Structures are given as structure tokens and as C-alpha cells.
Amino acid sequence: MISGVLALLLLLGPLDDPLGVEVDDRPVGGDSQPAYPIPGLAREDLAGIVPAALPLGERLVFRATVEWKGAHLLVGYFELAAWADSDSKKVLHGRGKGERFGYELDQRIISVLESDGVRPLSFFNIQRGSEHHTKKLIFQDDKILYFKQSHCRDKECEKQEHFMSEVAWKGLIPWGTKKAHCFQKDCKNPHHELWFERETHQVDEPYVDLLTAIYVARTATFTPDGESLVIPVVNDDSRWFVIVKPLSRGKLKVEEGEYDAIELSLSPVSSDGDTKKRFKGLFGIHGTLRVWIDSVTGKPLLISGTLPISILNLQARIELISSGDAGVVKVRHAARTNSSAGLSREGSL
16 A cells, blocks of 8 residues: 555655745844744743643644655644543644555544643553554653553453453364463553553653643743743653744745744753653654744644654655644544543543
8 A cells, every 4th residue: 555655656756845935034033023922832830821822623634744765755644633621621632644664653642631721631642553552641740650551461360351262272173262361472452451650750840741742832922032942841751851942934835825934943852961862752753843833823834854764764744734623533532532441540531
């Protein structure tokens, strides 16, 4: 299937302007800027900011391509959506799905935020395809717990959902079937997995998860001098400071429309100062990102970063192609949550 997609994209040839950005010389935050505020990133206290200005009910769909041998090849799509649930909690939802050079990805990320805007409550990261994992972060007053699901290996386990049918033998002769605990190394049945705590982050800063960080970027303002801003981020068992610096401002045309856009660089730095650590962001993108946001609403329009595939480091372009209502995502999420009942013990999917 992937070979056919790549062949089709190869026929389209390279794009003349890979980023499609017309940049002017106005510095962000300078005196020549219009009077209306420029959306930016929360600086210190996230309380009251995170959910307050969220674009609830919004759904954004992006197309992801990589540059390879002079062509821009389709590798998948990803969506962002936000809504309020029945308990008035804020739900942030992201999903990436596609194929790239034989690698398959189907990844969902879900952040659940308090209704009063103090902090995230939980963050789930569920990936299927070529890689299989289920992870979550649980946010508490002074710590963040990182859990990961792993296959049950307990020889004394009696959970019936961990059992499966296998052939019963009498010597060399198959003699019907019997129920036995699954110990298959390549088993990918989530019902055979248990949550294990992998890390406890003791924190005294307003750390957020990767998905919440995207939405925090839409809720504050840059300083007039264009000073860099910082978001503390937890990513699994590591912590980072994402340094956000405004670079330029200009017209940007994406498939969804044309905007007055702010270009930002997002550079992750390990919170412990270890320069050897390598940051892996959402959907496999590594290192520093360039992000263009709408100067009025702050919604992301275009993301450019490095996507490692096998031994290659390819330039990825994630472009906004449509905006719509989050209703369809909310219904889909509810159906998945009901079918996944019992997989989560803290927070909710």
C-alpha cells in the first residue's frame, strides 16, 4: 500500500516553495506591529490560563509530508480537537495516522484538564501500528506520575482476561483445547497488560504534557521586546524546558487559507542540563521545531521539523488543510472510551 502512495506522490514532483511563506521584515513585538495582541506562550503561572481561552468545539486537520529526493511525499494526517465533557472538564485530543517507508503509525494522545483551569489532570498516549505502547501521566499537587502498560508476566496471575485458548496435547497428539495464561512475547492484546509506574516527577513548576503545551501557546501574549518564553514540559520519564522564540511575521498561505502569521522556533532543553539527551516530540518529530501560528487566533498553521525514518533524517511539513467542528471527534472518542473500559485505573481515556 505504501509503495503505491509514494509512487503517486512522486509523480506530483517537488513544490517550488516547500514552506510557502512570504516573510516581511517586521520584528515580532516591535514598534511597527499592529495594536492587537500577538498570541504567545504562558510564561510562569499556568493557573487560570490553560482551559480559559481554549478553542472548545474546534477541530483542525493537518496533512504531513516529508521531503525526499526532491519530492514531497505524503506520510499521513493528524488532527487536533478540543471540547468540554459531561463533567465540564476540558478534553484535548490529537491523532496521527499514516505510513512512511513501511513504518505504520496510529497514535492518539488525550489530555484531560480541570474545569477551573489549574492544571492538567491526565495525559494518555496510545500508539499502534509498527510500534505498540500505552502510556499515561497523572498530575498531582507536587508530583507527576508516569505509567506504562506492559504485558503481565506474573506466573501466579489468575485474571481470566489474561488467559487464552491453546492446544492441549497428550504426548504428540493434539487433544482439544485448554485455557492458559498468555506469555507470548509478541502479544499486542491490551487486555493482557497491566499499568506499571515507571517514574515519579517531583515538581515545583507548572509542568504540562506535550499536547497541553500546544494549546497553552494560544492563550497568552508575547512581550513587546520579543523575549523568549518558556514552557515546562513532561515527556514520559524526562522533563524539558521548551524555549519559544518569535522569529518573524508575514503572510502565510496554507491549503486551508491565507493568514497573517507569526513564525516561532521551539527549542527543547533538558531540565537537568544534560545536553546529550535527545528530545522526541509528538508523532516522532525530533529536536527544534519551526511553527507558524495565526496572529489573531493563535491556531497552528504550519509545522516544520525533523522526522527520523530508518537511517534518514527527513524534513517534515505539517500543513493545516481544514478547520471544522469537534463533534465528530467527540463522538469517536466516547465510543473508543467505552470500548476501552477497564484499561485505565487513574484518570480517564
